[in-house]
Amino acid sequence: MNSVYHIPALKKDCIELLNIKPNGVYVDATFGGGGHSSAILEHLTTGKLLGFDQDIHTQKNIPLNPRFLWINDNFSNITHQLHEHGIKKVDGILADLGVSFHQFDTAERGFSFRFENANLDMRMNLHSDLTAAMVLNEYSEENLADIFYYYGEIKSAKKLAFHVIQYRKNIKIQKIKDLLHICGYVFPEHLIKSYLPQIFQALRIEVNQELEHLKSFLQQTTDLLNPHGRLVVISYHSLEDRIVKNFMKSGNVEGVLEKDFYGNQQVPWKIITKKPIVPTDEEIFENPRSRSAKLRVVEKI
Ligand SMILES: C[S@@+](CC[C@H](N)C(=O)[O-])C[C@H]1O[C@@H](n2cnc3c(N)ncnc32)[C@H](O)[C@@H]1O
Structure with a gap:
């Protein structure tokens, strides 16, 4: 078994594009080995980070940091869990979809x-x-x-x-x-x-039930993000990416552009990444499993 729990993909881009406020509240929807979470925590002074993972094995990666809370649940329960913890709105949400190296390398x-x-x-x-x-x-x-x-x-x-x-x-x-x-x-x-x-x-x-949970999760993020809050998603295959792309383009997972009475498009997002960000050749060389990663970012209007 590979002893590295996980190597996070596109870490620098994720952190830059999350636009972290030191006193903000953030969600890492796919905590895994905690690589992205640790990088987010470095930017928080008085803020808070909630890390979701449905895999109990990720418990061993919880950072010793009072600003961090681990939630062992599916990210499709995000609204319920945040409410349980007295949180109504957040300033940024990151989801790095798929499986961790640990899951993949544990027979x-x-x-x-x-x-x-x-x-x-x-x-x-x-x-x-x-x-x-x-x-x-x-x-x-x-x-x-x-x-x-x-x-x-x-x-x-x-x-x-x-x-x-x-x-x-x-x-x-x-x-x-x-x-x-x-x-x-x-x-x-x-x-x-x-x-x-x-x-x-x-x-x-x-x-x-990956696609169903992804759709449910994405739909909840619209109401959870504060204005200017960002949704940052890394997908690893075309089925996931299509759902993420549709959602970011239209505000719904079907990708149907809805218009109001006056013909104005009803999209709650400003698109930050016109095209998905992909790993550089150097990152792929160092971490070949990052090769199919596609990072897309939107900002709540
Ligand atoms: C690619 S890894 C994330 C790695 C993480 N970004 C890091 O830096 O180590 C994906 C993680 O998300 C978790 N995961 C996938 N789908 C999930 C879901 N619907 N709800 C909660 N956790 C999920 C997996 O168990 C896995 O640990």
């Missing part, structure tokens, strides 16, 4: 196809009920095909779903090697490796 979490003997788990929240093995053993063929097609953008989604069903008639799908075996019936041997990231992405999105 038993089941996020990486490198660990053939690991169980197909893929839960970020270890208290939730649904695992990837359950998805593969219990979902209908049609449902599985949709997940592979829409969340993994896999063209042979139907064929893959068919072989999942055939396999599980005889053997319970439990370990990553079961899934690798199934892939052997669907893809040419030399191409299997190139399909695995998409297949794993699809299952991970379903297990963690």
